[in-house]
Amino acid sequence: MSVYSYFPGCSLKSGATEYDRSFRLVADCFGIGLDELEDWNCCGASPAPHHWGGDLGILLPARNLHIAGASHDGIVAPCAGCFNRLKYAQHELSRNDDLRRRTGQALGQPVHYQTDVLNLVQLLNREIDPEDLARRARGRLSGMTLGTYYGCVLVRPPQIVRYDDPANPVKMEPLLKAAGATIPYFPFKTECCGSYMGLARKEIVLRASRRIIEVALECGVDALVTVCPLCYQNLDLRQRQINDVYGTDYHLPVLYLTQALGLALGFSPEELGIEAHAVNRPPSAL
Amino acid sequence: MIRFPESMSAGAALLAEIERRSGQQVSACYQCGRCTSTCVAAFAFDYPPHTLMRLLQVGMVREVLASRAAQLCLDCMTCSTRCPMEIDVAGVIETAKLVADEAGLKDTERDLRLLRRAFLSNVRRHGRLHEASLLIWFNFRTHNFMNDIKLVPLVLRKKNFHIFPPRIKNRRQMLRIFQEINRGGKG
Ligand code: SF4
Ligand code: SF4
Numbered sequence: 001m002s003v004y005s006y007f008p009g010c011s012l013k014s015g016a017t018e019y020d021r022s023f024r025l026v027a028d029c030f031g032i033g034l035d036e037l038e039d040w041n042c043c044g045a046s047p048a049p050h051h052w053g054g055d056l057g058i059l060l061p062a063r064n065l066h067i068a069g070a071s072h073d074g075i076v077a078p079c080a081g082c083f084n085r086l087k088y089a090q091h092e093l094s095r096n097d098d099l100r101r102r103t104g105q106a107l108g109q110p111v112h113y114q115t116d117v118l119n120l121v122q123l124l125n126r127e128i129d130p131e132d133l134a135r136r137a138r139g140r141l142s143g144m145t146l147g148t149y150y151g152c153v154l155v156r157p158p159q160i161v162r163y164d165d166p167a168n169p170v171k172m173e174p175l176l177k178a179a180g181a182t183i184p185y186f187p188f189k190t191e192c193c194g195s196y197m198g199l200a201r202k203e204i205v206l207r208a209s210r211r212i213i214e215v216a217l218e219c220g221v222d223a224l225v226t227v228c229p230l231c232y233q234n235l236d237l238r239q240r241q242i243n244d245v246y247g248t249d250y251h252l253p254v255l256y257l258t259q260a261l262g263l264a265l266g267f268s269p270e271e272l273g274i275e276a277h278a279v280n281r282p283p284s285a286l
Numbered sequence: 287m288i289r290f291p292e293s294m295s296a297g298a299a300l301l302a303e304i305e306r307r308s309g310q311q312v313s314a315c316y317q318c319g320r321c322t323s324t325c326v327a328a329f330a331f332d333y334p335p336h337t338l339m340r341l342l343q344v345g346m347v348r349e350v351l352a353s354r355a356a357q358l359c360l361d362c363m364t365c366s367t368r369c370p371m372e373i374d375v376a377g378v379i380e381t382a383k384l385v386a387d388e389a390g391l392k393d394t395e396r397d398l399r400l401l402r403r404a405f406l407s408n409v410r411r412h413g414r415l416h417e418a419s420l421l422i423w424f425n426f427r428t429h430n431f432m433n434d435i436k437l438v439p440l441v442l443r444k445k446n447f448h449i450f451p452p453r454i455k456n457r458r459q460m461l462r463i464f465q466e467i468n469r470g471g472k473g
Contacts, residue, residue, distance in 0.1 A: 010415040010416075010417070011417075013414070013452060014416065014418070015441055017444050021445070041409070041413040042409045042413065042415050044406075044409070045405070045415070049361075050380065050384065051402060051403070051406060053388070054380075054384055056406070056467050059466060059467065060463065063459065106466040107462075107463075152360075152362040152363060152364070156362070156367055157366060157367070166367050191364070192362035194326065195360040195361070197360065198434070199401055199420075200395075200398045201358060201398065204327050204358070211326070237441070238437075273445065
């Protein structure tokens with residue numbers, strides 16, 4: 001059995017607990033061992049790289065890489081933002097001696113940063129055999145049209161995250177298709193949702209996220225599937241705000257990938273935390 | 287009205303600094319506008335991304351440093367992946383933001399800066415972020431008490447939601463990380 005260091009990050013412990021829970025349920029089904037990283041800290045998210053010269057955006061994630069060490073088969077960060085920050089830190093540490101030295105100084109010992117960093121899609125594709133999933137799912141997702149929404153930081157910058165095609169990512173598809181879902185053409189799969197502007201400059205988020213929902217509906221999508229807690233927040237939690245501002249009447253469910261796969265495996269919407277979403281109507285086919 | 291920079295040489299020096307730190311060559315931009323056409327936030331900018339690039343090219347670097355655009359950029363990197371000249375536009379803007387901070391230009395998009403700083407001080411103290419306390423703090427600071435309040439019950443109905451801020455054990459190490467950043471001399 002493979003065992004991974006699990007870096008949940010702040011979101012999965014506060015606003016996205018259903019992501020954490022559904023991830024553990026799915027991982028359990030396939031015998032994927034998750035060992036939560038001891039005493040992990042915030043990856044620095046969007047603000048850290050933008051202040052004090054930007055190095056905080058490296059040192060904060062570096063501490064997590066260091067704690068993970070070489071103890072397991074790699075470190076998995078389900079939050080797309082955390083994944084991006086860990087990859088970024090790894091990239092910068094590998095090419096900047098001075099940064100490495102300073103990081104080591106802050107940690108009190110030479111930094112260990114070469115752990116394999118995986119995002120959620122990567123981990124599931126590595127550990128789950130689509131045929132096995134198809135057998136267990138017994139077509140539970142058939143009749144469901146899912147919009148695979150990748151957003152920004154899972155695929156950009158491509159030179160650093162080195163994951164999937166940055167213009168047209170497709171890696172979420174094999175598992176969802178194996179579970180019976182239909183994946184339509186959805187050209188907005190890498191459009192930005194407005195990022196962390198929700199509190200201070202709401203109009204940016206509402207406008208950007210509205211376009212994504214609108215296009216998804218035009219593409220016949222029953223639910224969006226994401227691996228990013230911030231995208232989830234903007235698209236689901238703020239959907240009512242979008243409706244209020246634009247006079248629309250959207251009710252488009254937004255699921256974490258692990259929730260969609262959880263449904264395929266026969267877990268109930270309550271077990272997966274879908275009930276607690278703002279748009280909590282399960283996708284039409286269920 | 288076209289305003290010319292007070293000093294061309296000061297602009298050139300700042301531009302060289304931005305190019306060095308971002309590793310990008312601003313002169314390579316030929317103003318096709320593709321970055322702007324893909325930018326979801328440009329509608330809220332004072333200068334759209336391709337204009338920021340042009341301002342840099344002609345040495346009007348201070349306009350860029352003091353722009354709202356530099357603060358509002360989401361760093362979504364869409365422009366960077368679509369620029370036909372493969373310029374990391376987002377990286378250039380991000381560097382401008384850092385240089386603006388160091389130059390003490392702190393008046394544009396105050397709320398946003400406050401929010402980012404509050405986020406980081408939250409992390410310095412606790413090692414982790416607590417979204418709810420950040421929301422409350424931000425609303426008090428900006429006197430916008432109802433901001434996103436309707437989202438609170440939606441979040442509270444999630445299982446295992448923590449009302450109190452989480453903390454890591456090794457907070458001394460967290461402080462050392464922040465001290466190391468300040469020692470970098472860029473604080
Ligand atoms: S896309 Fe590139 S070349 Fe075109 S205007 Fe923007 S920065 Fe310049
Ligand atoms: S990185 Fe900034 S400038 Fe570029 S597309 Fe995104 S928001 Fe616009």
